[in-house]
Amino acid sequence: MKILVADDSSFIRTVIVKKLGNEFPGAEIISCSNGKEAYEKIVSIKPDIVLTDLLMPEMTGEELLKRLKSEGHNVNTIVVSADVQSKTREEIKALGVVEFINKPITPDKLEIIINFIRGIENA
């Protein structure tokens, strides 16, 4: 299983990658710091699951999701964002993400992410 983590915060990337590495020792976990890099990795590596922030330099998470959708890339995507706006959540959900989780990342929220990944892995 390949998991891509896209967040401009190295702090958040470290927390998520470390936790997922412990929970899924056989998985290949790749990280990047913006939507443009994420797009390139999705096309080249074809991860099974993508975790992405929204507010990132170069290309936002929303732009990434729109591009993936318009080009027909079907990737299981979990959004992890500080944006609490209802309209943002509605618009992002409409782009087909499997879950929208608000930051801050806590142990409980990491568990939600892990359970989603397990569900996708076992599907």
Add this chain to the structure above:
Amino acid sequence: MLNEQQSDLLKEYVNVFTGKAASMLSEMANQKILLRVPEVEVLHMAQDGVDALKKISLFSEGHIVSSVMNFGHDFSGRALLIFPAEKAKNLVDACLGDGNGEDASAVSLEDTDFDVLKEISNVLLNSIIGEFANMLGVKLEFTLPDVELIFVSEFEQKMYLKNNNIYILMLYTVFTLAETKVDGVVVIALGMDSLNMLVAKLDEVLGEANG
């Protein structure tokens, strides 16, 4: 600028919004956060100028960490989160779950510390401004937080928008971590149109409440 009823209602909204932000900070630092009742004041920079900034009496001299996010479209402005530099390291350590609780020198802040501070600002300012957007029923877009170590004297220029004829909605709140007191201030600078939009919404809610 605001009458008593409008000010009271705005303070109530800000209470709720900053309370949610404090809850998020509590989750990040894994500590209880004590929150003082925020002060809400609308100031006009051209009239009140630097005197307005003196109201932020927490920071009279020395370095501060300033985090700035611009937000825009229908409701636009600038949100700032500031706190004393010597406490910044304590805040980072609390969120990383380490450190000895002692104040650190501002110059000891490293790139990784700024990265954590940026993420803290991202979460807190997004929470407060995002709830304003929900209240007004608009969609906002944010810039990435710009976190800098600056002198108090440099802070004034951070509050100015492109158009200097602006009002400052000043939210002043002190948050206290269980171990270490960290004083933080949130300031929201709004343009005239955005302030009018906010006042109209307050009037709408007050009108419904008063039947």
